[in-house]
Amino acid sequence: MVAVLYKRLGEGKPVVVSRKSSVVNRRWSIVRRLCLLLAIGLWLTAFSLHPYYMSVTELEYKPAEKEVQVACKIFTDDLEEALKREFNKKVDIVNAAQKKENEQLLQRYLQKHLKLQLDNKAVALDFFGFEEEGEAIWIYLLAKNTAAFKSATVFNDVLYSYREDQLNIIHFKNKGERKSYRLNYPNNQVSFSW
16 A cells, blocks of 8 residues: 555655544554453453452361361462472372372471461361362361360461461361461461350
8 A cells, every 4th residue: 555655745746534434443453452452461460360368277176087177278379389399399289190199299388387276276187089170179187086175276387388378268167166367477376266
């Protein structure tokens, strides 16, 4: 089109650019820019990590079974990085071929970073297993042979060595009453009473 305009100018012919074609070109230019911005935005968000760092630990006392059931939900990528730093080895939690080894690593990690006291007495948390759910891992633990109690203290510094902006949410259900607390680094324990 530019060559045609220069040719017409060279011949002394009037150059007429219709308003309609410039409006159409302007629209296409805007559409191209929007598509480019959309593509860049999608590309950037596709490679970004989740914007928050948290775990959720749910504890529930089951009097009929005389046990405290514990379920801890942690983002898979954060957990793998924390295990890598803790044990100086690459970890792929969802790799079925490494399931036994991963269970041992999780058990060792949680024995160090998640503890429970009932009526001021330490209680052992036995590793029960884990499963993948979306971008997170659910880890299950049990405190067996536990009598009824009036107070509980939960020590939880899961992922604190990995991220100082880590947030650990604790939910504890006992006697039909659920209590919750949010632990922010460096706070690593909470006490509940019923």
